[in-house]
Amino acid sequence: MNNNRLESLQILEILNQSSHPVAVYTGEEILIEFANPAMLAAWGKPRDVIGKTLSEALPEIANQPFVSMLRRVWNTGIDDIGEAIAADLVTAGQLQRYYFDYEYKAIKNEAGEIYAIMQTALDVTEKVKSKEEAHYQASLFRELVQQAPVAITVLHGEQLIIDIVNPKMLEIWGKDSQIIGKPLSDAMPELEGQPFIGILVNVFLTGKPYYGQESWAQIERGGKIVEGYFNFDCQPFWSGDGRITGVLQVVTEVTDQVMARLEIQQTKTMMDMAINAANLGTWQIEPHSKKLIYNEALLRIFGYKNSEPITFEMIMAQVSDDYREIVLEEIELARSKKSPFDLTYSQRRFDDNGLIWLRAFGKIAETSDYTEAFSGFVMDITEDIKDEQRKNDFIGMVSHELKTPLTSVNSYVQLLSRHGEEHHNTFVKKIAGSTVVQLSKMTAMINGFLNLSRFESGKITLDQSIFNMGELVQEIIEEHQVTMSTRQINFSQPFKFDVSADRIKIGIVISNLLNNAIKYSPNDSEINISCKEVDGQIEFCVIDQGIGISKDNIGKIFERFYRVRSEFVSGFGIGLYISAEIIERHNGKIWANSELGKGSTFCFSIPTQVQVEKQAPSRQLIQHNHR
Numbered sequence: 001m002n003n004n005r006l007e008s009l010q011i012l013e014i015l016n017q018s019s020h021p022v023a024v025y026t027g028e029e030i031l032i033e034f035a036n037p038a039m040l041a042a043w044g045k046p047r048d049v050i051g052k053t054l055s056e057a058l059p060e061i062a063n064q065p066f067v068s069m070l071r072r073v074w075n076t077g078i079d080d081i082g083e084a085i086a087a088d089l090v091t092a093g094q095l096q097r098y099y100f101d102y103e104y105k106a107i108k109n110e111a112g113e114i115y116a117i118m119q120t121a122l123d124v125t126e127k128v129k130s131k132e133e134a135h136y137q138a139s140l141f142r143e144l145v146q147q148a149p150v151a152i153t154v155l156h157g158e159q160l161i162i163d164i165v166n167p168k169m170l171e172i173w174g175k176d177s178q179i180i181g182k183p184l185s186d187a188m189p190e191l192e193g194q195p196f197i198g199i200l201v202n203v204f205l206t207g208k209p210y211y212g213q214e215s216w217a218q219i220e221r222g223g224k225i226v227e228g229y230f231n232f233d234c235q236p237f238w239s240g241d242g243r244i245t246g247v248l249q250v251v252t253e254v255t256d257q258v259m260a261r262l263e264i265q266q267t268k269t270m271m272d273m274a275i276n277a278a279n280l281g282t283w284q285i286e287p288h289s290k291k292l293i294y295n296e297a298l299l300r301i302f303g304y305k306n307s308e309p310i311t312f313e314m315i316m317a318q319v320s321d322d323y324r325e326i327v328l329e330e331i332e333l334a335r336s337k338k339s340p341f342d343l344t345y346s347q348r349r350f351d352d353n354g355l356i357w358l359r360a361f362g363k364i365a366e367t368s369d370y371t372e373a374f375s376g377f378v379m380d381i382t383e384d385i386k387d388e389q390r391k392n393d394f395i396g397m398v399s400h401e402l403k404t405p406l407t408s409v410n411s412y413v414q415l416l417s418r419h420g421e422e423h424h425n426t427f428v429k430k431i432a433g434s435t436v437v438q439l440s441k442m443t444a445m446i447n448g449f450l451n452l453s454r455f456e457s458g459k460i461t462l463d464q465s466i467f468n469m470g471e472l473v474q475e476i477i478e479e480h481q482v483t484m485s486t487r488q489i490n491f492s493q494p495f496k497f498d499v500s501a502d503r504i505k506i507g508i509v510i511s512n513l514l515n516n517a518i519k520y521s522p523n524d525s526e527i528n529i530s531c532k533e534v535d536g537q538i539e540f541c542v543i544d545q546g547i548g549i550s551k552d553n554i555g556k557i558f559e560r561f562y563r564v565r566s567e568f569v570s571g572f573g574i575g576l577y578i579s580a581e582i583i584e585r586h587n588g589k590i591w592a593n594s595e596l597g598k599g600s601t602f603c604f605s606i607p608t609q610v611q612v613e614k615q616a617p618s619r620q621l622i623q624h625n626h627r
Contacts (some may be wrong), residue, residue, distance in 0.1 A: 174221030
């Protein structure tokens with residue numbers, strides 16, 4: 001008996017020294033018979049709780065399930081074993097939550113009767129909290145992935161099981177969330193034969209990240225295989241114990257950017273081919289520093305064969321004296337107003353000092369680094385200019401040669417007309433009169449060609465004088481009424497202002513505009529003329545009731561050799577061109593308004609005091625967009 005007691009005491013001492021919490025309870029009231037220091041520490045209670053009921057010792061568990069769980073074991077004899085059960089206990093004066101793995105063991109005698117319950121417990125609070133924290137972090141990671149603005153997926157294991165995939169990635173893949181849990185090769189069979197599965201497996205096996213830039217891939221979207229370009233970042237996914245558990249992949253589709261760049265490259269290649277085929281020189285000038293970038297064709301055009309780079313200043317030194325100031329002014333105007341630049345001028349070649357004619361055109365553009373660059377093309381038009389000059393020379397020569405015989409014929413016809421009048425021969429008089437009209441038309445046409453030739457060869461200058469504009473208009477009206485009596489010309493506005501200009505050439509313009517109105521107006525129609533001063537400018541207008549001009553043609557009528565088509569009107573289309581040249585030389589403006597079928601209004605304006613500068617090159621030789 002004594003030996004048995006000693007054995008029981010020894011057992012209790014062993015339990016007392018255990019680092020794991022142990023307690024022994026009896027009765028349905030769950031009386032604490034024994035609690036080792038580890039259990040007392042877990043409860044946060046002193047030894048005097050032994051001998052009390054569990055409810056008395058730990059009042060904070062009144063609304064917790066432990067007493068009822070122990071009673072069930074006492075009443076049924078069935079052990080209760082569990083993991084990570086939560087218990088709210090008061091320790092250090094504060095109610096705190098702990099987690100325990102536990103066992104409620106029914107202790108029975110030989111008759112199978114329960115005489116005690118032994119509780120063992122293991123504090124797993126840190127373990128549970130670590131799991132909760134890990135679960136929270138995993139949930140937070142999933143939420144961040146789902147809301148990420150870039151495409152992300154997490155693939156698990158060597159089979160690359162799709163564990164997490166966000167909407168952005170599903171959009172790129174052309175799939176839905178049903179692929180989650182499947183191997184990537186099953187979810188996207190179109191990747192077979194492409195390198196991506198192998199790349200991901202290698203990242204998993206080696207732990208080495210992989211980065212892809214503008215990688216070409218074929219993906220099935222909407223039942224169709226589409227091609228695209230992608231940047232992707234593949235990173236090994238490590239577990240807490242240092243093992244690789246999967247691969248995290250971030251993907252950005254760059255198809256639009258790559259296609260745009262390839263299109264630009266293709267366009268540039270085609271443009272370069274066209275530039276080379278057309279022998280166009282390309283240039284780019286930094287507007288402030290005048291730093292020059294150019295191609296080989298430009299050097300060939302300029303005849304520059306030296307090894308050192310050509311500069312803007314070197315090119316300007318070769319420009320002809322008549323054009324150098326104009327070129328610099330136009331460049332500065334284009335730079336300051338960011339307007340297009342289009343100029344024709346002459347300069348000397350570097351190698352043989354030969355004179356060449358060039359057309360340069362371009363504009364200010366913003367570069368990729370947000371600075372401005374003045375760029376464009378230059379083309380050699382020397383042969384075009386020479387052809388033009390040969391044509392003008394020919395026209396001038398033929399016109400001049402025709403004037404002398406026409407003058408003689410006109411004199412003979414006038415003699416014949418007087419002869420018919422003296423002998424009362426109406427037939428001869430009528431024929432002679434008609435001939436005079438036709439000779440006048442031919443003479444006007446030849447004078448037009450001569451003026452054209454002179455203008456384009458730069459041989460026309462302004463002979464400035466002071467004259468009354470109203471008187472000049474009246475003189476020209478009277479001249480036209482003599483030969484054209486079927487139209488009513490109205491000029492009722494007295495105009496008393498004098499103007500300082502070239503009287504003869506302004507008369508040519510007025511005559512051309514009046515001739516135009518007469519030619520394109522029906523018989524017995526009215527032609528109205530106005531002449532007035534507006535803000536220091538003399539404004540002259542001719543308004544007719546003729547066939548009118550369409551919107552498509554109105555912008556072309558002042559071009560050389562352009563005329564509105566009409567089966568009833570003859571001409572070569574040089575009158576309005578010459579008029580525009582004359583008005584431009586007077587620093588004026590010329591324009592037209594018209595409506596098809598309702599007539600036209602032609603106007604010009606010139607300053608009352610025209611400042612005549614040194615002879616400028618022809619309008620054909622200087623073409624730009626800053627008039």
